[in-house]
Amino acid sequence: MASTRRDFFRNALGLSALALAANAYGSEKNLRDDVEETKLIMKDRRSAFNMREYAAPAISNIRVGYIGMGNRGFASMKRLAQFEGVEIKAIADCYEYPIDRARQWLKSVDYPAPDEYFRDENSWRELIERDDLDLIYVTTPQYLHAEMASAVMEAGKHAACEVPLGYTLADCWKLVETSERTKKYCGILENCCFDFFESLTINMALRGALGELVYGEGAYIHYFPAETIFEEPMPPLSKKGGYYRFAVGALNKGNRYPTHGFGPVCQAMRINAGDKPNFLTSVETDDFSTGHVFEEILARGSEYHKQFAGASFTGNMNTSLVRTEKGKVIKIQYDRVSPRPYSRIHMLSGTQGFVQKYPEPARIYLEHDRPLDEEEMKEIEKEYSPELIQFLAENAVKFGGHGGMDFICDYQLIDSLHNGLPLNISVYEGATWSAVTPLSLWSVTHGSQPIEFPDFTGGSWATNKPFDLSLRGGGTTKVTPREPKE
Numbered sequence: 105m106a107s108t109r110r111d112f113f114r115n116a117l118g119l120s121a122l123a124l125a126a127n128a129y130g131s132e133k134n135l136r137d138d139v140e141e142t143k144l145i146m147k148d149r150r151s152a153f154n155m156r157e158y159a160a161p162a163i164s165n166i167r168v169g170y171i172g173m174g175n176r177g178f179a180s181m182k183r184l185a186q187f188e189g190v191e192i193k194a195i196a197d198c199y200e201y202p203i204d205r206a207r208q209w210l211k212s213v214d215y216p217a218p219d220e221y222f223r224d225e226n227s228w229r230e231l232i233e234r235d236d237l238d239l240i241y242v243t244t245p246q247y248l249h250a251e252m253a254s255a256v257m258e259a260g261k262h263a264a265c266e267v268p269l270g271y272t273l274a275d276c277w278k279l280v281e282t283s284e285r286t287k288k289y290c291g292i293l294e295n296c297c298f299d300f301f302e303s304l305t306i307n308m309a310l311r312g313a314l315g316e317l318v319y320g321e322g323a324y325i326h327y328f329p330a331e332t333i334f335e336e337p338m339p340p341l342s343k344k345g346g347y348y349r350f351a352v353g354a355l356n357k358g359n360r361y362p363t364h365g366f367g368p369v370c371q372a373m374r375i376n377a378g379d380k381p382n383f384l385t386s387v388e389t390d391d392f393s394t395g396h397v398f399e400e401i402l403a404r405g406s407e408y409h410k411q412f413a414g415a416s417f418t419g420n421m422n423t424s425l426v427r428t429e430k431g432k433v434i435k436i437q438y439d440r441v442s443p444r445p446y447s448r449i450h451m452l453s454g455t456q457g458f459v460q461k462y463p464e465p466a467r468i469y470l471e472h473d474r475p476l477d478e479e480e481m482k483e484i485e486k487e488y489s490p491e492l493i494q495f496l497a498e499n500a501v502k503f504g505g506h507g508g509m510d511f512i513c514d515y516q517l518i519d520s521l522h523n524g525l526p527l528n529i530s531v532y533e534g535a536t537w538s539a540v541t542p543l544s545l546w547s548v549t550h551g552s553q554p555i556e557f558p559d560f561t562g563g564s565w566a567t568n569k570p571f572d573l574s575l576r577g578g579g580t581t582k583v584t585p586r587e588p589k590e
């Protein structure tokens with residue numbers, strides 16, 4: 105029906121929060137329509153302003169707000185509370201219990217209490233309108249990111265947003281356009297770009313140690329039993345939303361969580377900085393796991409489970425291929441439901457070398473069939489471990505978060521703002537990596553036909569500088585541990 109189509113698209117651009125959320129994971133047809141209509145509207149768009157090279161004015165004391173005090177928001181807030189030149193002024197959630205956990209922790213380390221917003225699912229709007237915030241972390245479930253991060257920028261603050269940035273192509277474009285128009289950053293918290301092996305091998309690739317990179321693979325293969333995916337949230341679901349995080353990753357076709365695998369490979373292969381993705385094609389197996397387990401869950405489940413009855417579930421394995429302007433290929437996989445070991449693959453294949461992280465142990469080959477031994481690995485680390493990572497390694501282990509990469513991710517963002525440096529990962533990367541979700545859904549539901557990949561940089565990909573893991577003249581931000589009192 106044409107009116108439904110128009111309504112969806114209007115919602116996507118106007119972003120009426122939970123209406124968009126409902127559509128974003130509810131209807132395959134809406135998601136496909138979004139891809140087609142957005143592609144037409146944005147065809148041949150040129151960039152209004154290049155956010156990748158833009159350095160916003162330095163901020164010596166960064167006043168921070170959080171929307172979403174769940175696992176990621178709470179962990180990040182604890183890290184930032186230990187940064188000098190950062191002040192956590194306000195936190196929001198749609199429930200009080202995550203706020204209370206933050207409140208208790210902050211009290212235990214004698215941190216000045218931030219203002220709290222938790223009346224309902226719209227309370228975050230009051231937080232973003234405050235005139236004493238510089239940066240707002242968006243750490244809510246993924247289908248709310250685009251809505252919230254756009255509103256943050258419209259309200260005159262920089263946004264730091266969890267992965268993925270958006271679920272639809274309209275989401276991705278909206279974030280790019282809003283960022284360019286408001287000159288506010290929309291950073292994506294893609295921590296995997298800062299993991300030790302990834303950053304080492306990205307640096308090797310960018311410095312030519314693997315020759316010309318020709319092919320790469322990334323993935324998000326992370327087993328969650330269907331019982332976990334459809335576990336009823338506590339407290340019980342209300343109209344407040346926010347509890348579909350795992351279920352969202354199992355509904356609809358396509359790669360539902362692309363950025364952890366695709367992001368680091370794109371950085372190594374200079375995507376948006378000398379090369380760009382031209383088209384994507386995607387194939388997907390049927391679902392052999394979720395559907396029939398869900399039937400059993402539904403039979404003994406509650407009201408909560410009924411909303412997923414009749415849903416289309418993601419196949420066990422989605423495989424997408426991206427071909428680039430310079431004739432390279434990247435493979436990205438997604439499987440959350442098969443009982444197999446965790447993997448982001450992170451494989452880079454060049455004319456003079458090959459690296460692969462998973463299955464661990466991670467290996468580097470500079471001769472075609474012999475991995476580097478322990479001594480040679482140490483030499484390589486000495487030579488190629490990036491300046492930023494060497495500088496932060498000790499603190500990364502101390503302050504933690506996925507082995508330290510979360511700390512590094514936060515640090516480089518905060519340090520960029522302190523020193524007036526362009527963001528290390530711009531809104532264009534966030535949009536490009538997140539766009540795999542709608543594009544792969546479109547391809548899978550069109551017999552795996554290729555679909556053109558949008559150029560979110562509006563042409564600046566040809567001249568943008570690659571990912572920079574040096575200190576870039578920064579590194580001035582200090583961190584001081586805060587230990588909870590006994």
Ligand SMILES: NC(=O)c1ccc[n+]([C@@H]2O[C@H](COP(=O)([O-])OP(=O)(O)OC[C@H]3O[C@@H](n4cnc5c(N)ncnc54)[C@H](O)[C@@H]3O)[C@@H](O)[C@H]2O)c1
Pocket residue numbers: 171172173174175176177196197198199202224225226227228243244245246247248266267268293294295344345346347349506
């Ligand atoms: N980078 C990573 O390694 C990584 C790891 C896990 C999750 N994530 C991403 O982080 C995000 C959050 O994941 P999580 O594990 O913290 O989820 P979570 O469910 O623990 O936390 C989300 C929080 O958002 C709150 N929320 C929901 N709707 C809200 C609204 N309208 N207003 C205010 N608060 C609202 C929820 O109540 C909850 O406390 C997701 O998008 C996920 O994709 C990233």
